[in-house]
Amino acid sequence: MDFEKVLNERIELVNEGLRAYLKPRYPEIIYEAMGYSVFAGGKRLRPLLLLGACEAVGGDISEALGFACAIEMIHTYTLIHDDLPAMDNDDFRRGKPTCHKAFSEDIAILAGDGLLNLGFEVMLSEAVKKGGAEYTRAALTIGELCGVKGTIGGQVVDLLSEEKKADEETLLYIHKTKTAALIQAALKAGAIIGGADHKALSSLDEIGYKMGIAFQIKDDILDITSTTEVLGKPVGSDDKNNKSTYVSVFGFDRANEDYLRLSEEVCRLLDDFGEKGAFLRAYAEKLIDRIN
């Protein structure tokens, strides 16, 4: 397998799908605002994990493409709403003005609502078209993990913890829900669509959780050790914003150890999927390599 070639082909597949779903129609401005944020440089991490998990359990990735686009829409809505003045009040993301700066606050709120809603529309439309119960189950899995029991709950606790030091339990809750939940959702939904048995599904759930926590620790470490040029955003921003991080709560050494341990566990669990899991395994390693 030429990993980089397959990777780029899949990213292009997802982008093609997203372009089709977001093709402007009346009223154009809302499609432009949704498209602006969706095409603002995302790496398509969650769609690639979803497709990779589908493949790893023996499924056909073309059957999972709609869901891959849907989870990127849902991820993007969380970014648009998190950046709003009443939330994290960020003017830039990945070096570009955030949605409410490029458009306006009202349009950004509605673009977020629109992307969340469209994500569900796409999943439901796939479920109706394909008729299999697995699509409905996959959509429910994503819905539960991005709702108040998942991503939204995480953002609530994150906001409540601003300007005060979070305890270990609170920090883990935030990381589990804000970061890990959508990664778990991607892997589980892909696996369900691909026809995973109970064992494979449970393993991908564990992989998603560990991968999510590992990514978040990595982010927290990079905020201290990287440079603005490499990172594409100001370093030290967590500290400046008095934001509790894995490093500030557990210390740098423990953060680094946990990151390495979780990454190794992810790779070991992925080994069980053999040749079918080769892409997912290689992609996980690529993501981990960023700081090793």
Place this chain on the structure above:
Amino acid sequence: MDFEKVLNERIELVNEGLRAYLKPRYPEIIYEAMGYSVFAGGKRLRPLLLLGACEAVGGDISEALGFACAIEMIHTYTLIHDDLPAMDNDDFRRGKPTCHKAFSEDIAILAGDGLLNLGFEVMLSEAVKKGGAEYTRAALTIGELCGVKGTIGGQVVDLLSEEKKADEETLLYIHKTKTAALIQAALKAGAIIGGADHKALSSLDEIGYKMGIAFQIKDDILDITSTTEVLGKPVGSDDKNNKSTYVSVFGFDRANEDYLRLSEEVCRLLDDFGEKGAFLRAYAEKLIDRIN
């Protein structure tokens, strides 16, 4: 049929369902904010229409209760987000502080997101539990009508039309999407769950559209002719806010004529459902009676 008794029983059924879905858990504040707005005095119009349509086509309303709750959650999310400072900037709704005034702006944004997401979770959970394809189709119908092609698109055009006189086509687009779409969604989803044939579904679609436009015309008329005491909100607010209304665009006489004609058509179409449609017919008449 003792209409008022049945009406109150159904409202209580819906409220019980909503209380169960919104039972607080960690992080409590988001459940409190969602519950605050859901229990701020809504008449449960859309749930009652959904249950009534299910019954009118011969379905069992207990099978549609989850969807009835879901559509009320989705309706409530649109109110919370529409009231935000960046949108209509309303401090009061039905005489009570709006969600962002009672809580805070960030929590109100997330409460809206949470209710939209939970609405889909509830529908998907029903679809998975019950296994029938009709539940997935009903959820897709609601999803399409409340998304960018429906309610959200309507709010976008409404915002863009502020402070300028909307033309007839624009005003009808706003009324069709902002008001009629969710009413159509309620009737169609209820009918799909109840096992409607093509003819009944298409009739309820037409009923929903006409009912929605009629309600909006009524609202616009009441804003001129009623009193603050009767209405529970300041009269003349549309005029004060330079808001285009059916009355300002088409004139009072035409508005009144259209309202009466649409209402009559709704009742006539509902007659075709016979005894099974008695509740829905009586409820429609009750709603119409408010200004006749």
